[in-house]
Amino acid sequence: MFNEAIPYKIYLEENEMPKAWYNLRADMKNKPAPLLNPATQKPMTKEELRPVFCDALIDQELDDTTAYFPIPEEIRSFYQMYRPSPLVRAYFLEKKLGTPAKIYYKFEGNNTSGSHKLNSAIAQAYYAKQQGLKGVTTETGAGQWGTALSMACSYFDLDCQVYMVKVSYEQKPFRREVMRTYGASVTPSPSMSTEVGRKILEAHPGTTGSLGCAISEAVEMANKQEGYRYVLGSVLNQVMLHQSVIGLETKAALDKYGITPDIIIGCAGGGSNLGGLIAPFMGEKLRGEKDYRFIAVEPASCPSFTRGTFAYDFCDTGAVCPLAKMYTLGSNFIPSANHAGGLRYHGMSPVLSQLYHDGLMEATSVVQTDVFEAAELFARVEGILPAPESSHAIRVAIDEALKCKETGEEKTIVFGLTGTGYFDMFAYEKFHDGKMSDYIPTDEEIAESVSTLPVVNE
């Protein structure tokens, strides 16, 4: 049943693996807006960022002209543990759908953290170690980033302190245990261990937490402790840079067999996976060399792109972080408690936000029952149990493939399968038991949350 000329799974040889990350911003005409100091409303300087971020990462964060950053050899060694990740032809899914479309997925779940997050975690841990730090603090929502970071810190012998959104902490005790296996400490957020946590708990005693709140706590703890810095698993420019390894590998694998995709699809929470996957392809589009359709898929319960506002906003609930210009639902936005998995951040990568604003990519939202239907179908035919996050991309890949079935077009669709769902079986159980809700925020709820946006004179 397979095309003998093209392997079913395309693996790159070790010498074909990327030796540099690609900085998409270098090719953008309209650069993403700079981070602003909330007090002065002026662009954050390197000096202002030093208490929070590692020095080398600040350089990467602020540099929008250098196109390639060499990947240090120690990081490339670590990448070899689990990379290159396979680019898989979804033959079984195509057959099941009866579509003439050719579907490929880049599978990033083949490592213990279970997702693509490790690509940036190991880079951030490396630079923290290089700077002689003792440890790092971070937040985690669904737990993928926290797991990835704890693995990376264990590798470089760094202390790792994770603030985990309370609802996830309680629903996913095994995620916590994996982080402990790698030596991390895990605190449910909001907690009484930080000022901002105490403040939030006082105002909202029953809160189940949010990413924005956990970020505030992690940043506070990084500031408080000598030799610590804060690290973040998505949204930031530096993260998009590290995640470009996904897209670079995907492009190299496709180029090797002369395949040109028509549509590239990724789920979008903060944008790290999508930004990484599309980077080199978007670069070609920006340089006018080729054209592609890019589709960001977000949950209908947290629709930053499709129903948010493009404006400066706080990155966190406690308003301790710089302001970023992005599509946002307001930093107080908390998705319905029924929402399963990650993709629950109120904002979106400034890089992707700018590209979307400029009409260079599309976005769509899907309700979670449809997502889990796609997830289960995919699991049964392709044999991989997908994470809820990744299944947003599966849903839209299937929908696009079904459109091809109607029109008879043989489009080539590539999507990012960011991770596995082993720790999401509570959500699958709800789905099996018909207890999953498809709550969508009302216009009033979004308007109220967006009304908290800071006033910024651009």
Add this chain to the structure above:
Amino acid sequence: MFNEAIPYKIYLEENEMPKAWYNLRADMKNKPAPLLNPATQKPMTKEELRPVFCDALIDQELDDTTAYFPIPEEIRSFYQMYRPSPLVRAYFLEKKLGTPAKIYYKFEGNNTSGSHKLNSAIAQAYYAKQQGLKGVTTETGAGQWGTALSMACSYFDLDCQVYMVKVSYEQKPFRREVMRTYGASVTPSPSMSTEVGRKILEAHPGTTGSLGCAISEAVEMANKQEGYRYVLGSVLNQVMLHQSVIGLETKAALDKYGITPDIIIGCAGGGSNLGGLIAPFMGEKLRGEKDYRFIAVEPASCPSFTRGTFAYDFCDTGAVCPLAKMYTLGSNFIPSANHAGGLRYHGMSPVLSQLYHDGLMEATSVVQTDVFEAAELFARVEGILPAPESSHAIRVAIDEALKCKETGEEKTIVFGLTGTGYFDMFAYEKFHDGKMSDYIPTDEEIAESVSTLPVVNE
């Protein structure tokens, strides 16, 4: 840090993948003893086995002369979803240990079932489908086999009824949910749905169940339902045959780079992984072409090889199955409730039992705290979270590598990393919290359990 001439992870090309399973029995001078009918004590005939097993599988079960069985194309297509599995050089572990030994592991956890069990599950489901059956019944202990079989049955649209050892059913709700995702029904065993289950519950109301008991229930249900047969994930000759794909791939990968292992190590519960991994190497040894050391590693809490008796015994607690000649602790043996994970079967593959009896392989047992220490070390340096079962092999691979450190020998060690530990975080938690017990059965306990062996006149 890597040897550029040999890839860090050796993947076979698709055209290098095995096209036939290897039947080790064909090269054995002392064949494993036949299954006996417990009533007549005569070898089970094909006709007698037909109500229980699929026809094609009976042929494979009883054939000890045909060396190679072609792998049907549909099974090879399915194998391509997750095979070839990588043979990984454990550079990071070697470095951590400071050993001159070269360690390789064959990683079978890269599929949603999380273990090697899928290799045989898909074969058994295929033959059941070929025979026009409606469905199959089976038992599962730690849950890996049940998960694998539910995936395989989903692929061929067969009904799948799983009897899951009660203690696992309760400790691993997520395992159950994965099986449901693939459409299987899961019943905790012993249950009131079978005669044998009711009998066992009456005699031992508080029992947490055992594999032997779940087997009895599954066999009874296969007999009771039109169009159903029973399938088993280990112990049987047919399973060893299917699992030979592990060893064949391993050998092809090593041969490709001219590497000859000195020691081959695998964990052993019923023997499916170990039997598969060593098959082609043991074949060379049996034919006098090469020599290798083979080490079976079993839990000290269920030590069939190292403390069992080589004799005919029941394969199940309810004594509804044929008798098999094997190393056994007695069909009533139940490992301590503290024992984590699988490897809890009272007996051992008749093929491996015969080889062990003939001095062709070694066996050793390890306590579980030592196993989890090895597991955590491995997770931290190699980045894969291993299953408790697999970690038995890791433990002994580390011990052998440390011996090399003392002697300065550059031995090549290959071990089977059968699966991932995502569903075993309860056990990891116990380990982290210092609550893991290393209970070892007393001589009296084993003597009592072995005293139930049937009297067979060979």
